[in-house]
Amino acid sequence: MQEFTNNTIDLGTLPKYEETALTTPDSKYWQIIVINLLIFLFFIGAGLAVITFIDEEMRTNWFIFLGAFLVFAAFLFLVFRTSFKRRGFALREKDVLYKSGIIAETTTIVPLNRIQHVALNEGFLSRMFKLGTLHIYTAGGSSGEIRIAGVPIEQAKALKEALVQRLVVNSALED
């Protein structure tokens, strides 16, 4: 990259986002995922059972449907488990990092001075487990935003406070 040499900054000495240590979501969040999955699978299974019960032809081949259902369930659990293990976030001095992804591993970085606002959501289940979802908005549209799920509520509140404080400081500087 000889094009950058007239710069006083050596690119190699810049802080590396890819080497940041990430905080993983709370392990309780996996329980929420499991509960959600079980509810989803229960409805699908119930539907299948009813159809199997009514249809004569399907009743004779019930084991095929049961097998397919089990494979589907196992597949879902596997996918969600890998995606859960991938997730992680970090608050750096000047930006927020979030890593996630089901197949591709995506890291999104939002500089603090580009944050528009921060929202903290608590779902019904999350509230029982004392977890929250931190939603960080930018002007870059929905694809450039960060949703950090499964953060312990106290920590989430502290994080939100820290980000909002920074926001106020930033806009005060601009004025």
Added chain:
Amino acid sequence: MSLDFSQPQRQSAAGILISGAYTLQQFVRAMFIPLALLIFKSNKTVLLYTAFGLTAILVISLIYGYFYYRKFTFYLNTLKQEFVIEKGVFGRKNLTIPVEKIQQVNINQGFLQKLIGVYSLQIDTAGSDSKEVNISAVSGQIAFALKEHLLNGEKSTGANPQTEEAALAAQNLEQDTPFIKIGSSTLLKIGLTSNYGQSIALLLGLGYAVFHNIKEVLKAFDNDNGQIEQFFKSGVTLISVGVLFAAMIILLLATNVIRTFVKYFDFQMSKHQKSLLISSGLLAKKNTLLHPSKVQITEYSQNYFQQKIGLFNMALKQAHAGQQQSEKEVRSNNMEVPGCSSLEKDEVLRMILGKLPSEGKLYRPNFRFMNLLVLFWLVLPLTAYLIFYQYLPEIRSFYPLAIIYVLATSLMIYISYTKHRITVSEDFIIKQSGIWDISQEIVAPHKIQSISTSQYPWHKSLDIGHVTLHTAAGNISFSYGNYTEIKTLVNWWLYQVESGQKDWM
């Protein structure tokens, strides 16, 4: 006529007429088919009643227009630098826009407005609902003076002698020497060489609407025995496909040329103080004033024909609210410059970006860029065709089409691979892409809102990854690049965004 905007004032009284006519037009457009039916099918007394009804609606809309006019006021709060609109007949609405958040001001003159001699003024912010801030009838003097105030954020008030200067400047506004002026011959060339996609969509929509409406009318007269379908079927057998094809192309080109002329006739771009003034239009004149610093992405594009005649299309993309945007709104946020020469293009770039992008380091994608495209556009369709080939003898004779499809698609995928690249210099990021229209999108690092990088697990050992730069005017992605290089670039861009003091708007 006072040009003191600090006091609440109304629109031009002609606005009553405009709003009345608008309401009537909306009504007639919505009720077109029932009305036409009524006129055709009924006797004189019913016709008379219909005429009465229409007149009543016109009177009511005029009365409503009058009250709307009475209740609609706007003023400029010079102390806080805010533009305030108060409106609403039944419910009141107070709109406050900080002057510094205004992205662009449009002054339009439709056909009816031209007759009466008024303009409509529209203020665009990065927020989504652009229609909210619309003053439908003001005199030209007020419109241009107000525009001046809004975009330059002048602190002057009415008592100040400066206003007269501003008014003078406003009158001179249209006389500024434009640095880009697009003549009819250029418009003709552009009309012949660009926007095929949009025109095809327009023609398809129009064709469907005509077909549908004729059917509706026939149905209403209880005469629909499928004549139209019959007509089209016999048409296809009568006219040979070749003639039809030629006719379609001529129709397409004609539509293109007409569209270009209506939209961009007498296109002029001039520099006015800190802003850019753009005006164009054949039937309805459109004036737009925008701040160069509020442009997020600057794009210019060229296809094979345009390269031969040395013309570029340009688009200046501004911030929009991200979600729930109709295509129309996105386009209104994008100022387009149809057909400028290489010199004019550089002039616009200098004005928007401050300087011309210098040479930078070029990054190309890995050849695996084509893998997924080949899978989805070649392997899957071809497999489907082969499977059907086995079971449906009817489609076997179409195999030449399949061969043409495969060749064309392969070529397109390969071209899109060779054109996909990104150039990074200290001040700019330039993304090139396209198959037929090759576009260059230029973005300055401080316009970046956030960055995403991603990688497929099977690309880890190959060190291939993707990066997306999210800006307020859309995303810019570079796919299948060297991941180590991408990570270095991301760290560099983050450093630029986080250490810089430049605001993105």
